[in-house]
Amino acid sequence: MSAHAVTASTARTSVRLADGREIIYFDDAPGQDRSTPDRRDLPPYAPAAELRYDVLHGEEVLVAAHRQNRTYQPAPGECPLCPSHGDHLSEIPAADYDVVSFENRFPSLGGPAGGRCEVLCFTSYHDGSFATLPPERLATVGRAWADRTAALAKRPDVEYVFLFENRGAAIGATLPHPHGQIYAFPYVPPTPRRMLAAAERFLEEHGRCLMCEVVAREAAGPRVVAETDGFLAYVPEAARWPYEVYVAPRACVPDLPALDAARRDELMRLYADVLRRFDALYEHPTPYMACWYQAPARTKRDAAHLCARVYTPQRTADKLKFLATSETGGGAYINDVLPDAAAARLRDL
Numbered sequence: 001m002s003a004h005a006v007t008a009s010t011a012r013t014s015v016r017l018a019d020g021r022e023i024i025y026f027d028d029a030p031g032q033d034r035s036t037p038d039r040r041d042l043p044p045y046a047p048a049a050e051l052r053y054d055v056l057h058g059e060e061v062l063v064a065a066h067r068q069n070r071t072y073q074p075a076p077g078e079c080p081l082c083p084s085h086g087d088h089l090s091e092i093p094a095a096d097y098d099v100v101s102f103e104n105r106f107p108s109l110g111g112p113a114g115g116r117c118e119v120l121c122f123t124s125y126h127d128g129s130f131a132t133l134p135p136e137r138l139a140t141v142g143r144a145w146a147d148r149t150a151a152l153a154k155r156p157d158v159e160y161v162f163l164f165e166n167r168g169a170a171i172g173a174t175l176p177h178p179h180g181q182i183y184a185f186p187y188v189p190p191t192p193r194r195m196l197a198a199a200e201r202f203l204e205e206h207g208r209c210l211m212c213e214v215v216a217r218e219a220a221g222p223r224v225v226a227e228t229d230g231f232l233a234y235v236p237e238a239a240r241w242p243y244e245v246y247v248a249p250r251a252c253v254p255d256l257p258a259l260d261a262a263r264r265d266e267l268m269r270l271y272a273d274v275l276r277r278f279d280a281l282y283e284h285p286t287p288y289m290a291c292w293y294q295a296p297a298r299t300k301r302d303a304a305h306l307c308a309r310v311y312t313p314q315r316t317a318d319k320l321k322f323l324a325t326s327e328t329g330g331g332a333y334i335n336d337v338l339p340d341a342a343a344a345r346l347r348d349l
């Protein structure tokens with residue numbers, strides 16, 4: 001295992017795109033030539049996101065007006081995330097790849113706002129999905145996520161590395177090619193900030209980790225969806241979405257870089273198992289949102305406990321839950337599906 005892990009960790013190549021952006025190839029096995037140059041004639045890269053502060057809500061808002069021009073649902077054969085071939089010059093110069101992460105051409109961060117946005121492709125196969133990746137590819141994605149988390153957290157303009165995936169046109173994914181995104185924020189965004197504040201309060205009052213307590217309690221309860229030796233997947237007691245699952249280590253682990261390769265692979269397999277259960281809910285692939293809550297780059301790391309969160313607004317085969325005024329204006333979520341019943345359904349799929 002360790003010899004393999006050492007070899008695999010070298011299967012990483014960083015090169016530059018035509019406009020100076022960095023692209024990093026993460027290969028399932030070493031020995032690939034990833035030096036194919038980007039032959040496009042691109043304008044210079046100039047991220048123009050602006051960070052503003054909403055004083056009434058006490059929260060940051062990112063203004064990225066240039067994103068209005070980004071690629072939206074391109075025709076088949078013009079996918080910017082497929083490998084380059086013939087006259088089709090995409091964001092990935094190579095004729096094939098396993099996993100790549102590159103700076104987003106239409107970023108929500110960077111420039112005056114600070115931070116950085118990356119796009120991370122899980123496979124070169126346009127019609128694939130995270131849920132159907134083979135184990136060796138899951139391991140490569142996990143290695144890429146840990147690499148990006150550690151590397152981006154070292155930047156002085158980054159306070160929080162947020163990994164996420166929007167899957168499906170129904171929830172606003174503009175490209176169908178299987179990919180996730182990385183937002184390396186210059187601040188800790190509001191949701192993880194609130195979660196960390198709750199964890200800190202619990203730590204102060206009880207002297208132990210809140211998530212450790214929740215995972216132990218859920219492990220003995222009716223909402224377990226799937227589990228392994230080191231990790232638990234469960235529907236939270238107060239789920240906000242029709243189907244919502246947290247995947248967390250049973251032991252206190254702050255972030256992906258803190259897991260060894262074997263544990264990380266175990267987590268990736270359980271995470272993919274959860275996504276397969278989501279896809280089995282309905283006849284068509286389920287649109288979902290998935291994100292990883294990790295420890296901030298420098299602050300509050302002792303209160304943080306790594307977890308992934310997956311949820312879908314698809315409440316029946318043909319009905320979406322829309323976030324309306326109660327949720328967006330009042331911050332009050334109303335869930336039409338009993339979390340215990342959602343857990344039973346996901347567990348049995």
Ligand SMILES: [Zn+2]
Binds near residue numbers: 081082125177
């Ligand atoms: Zn594609």
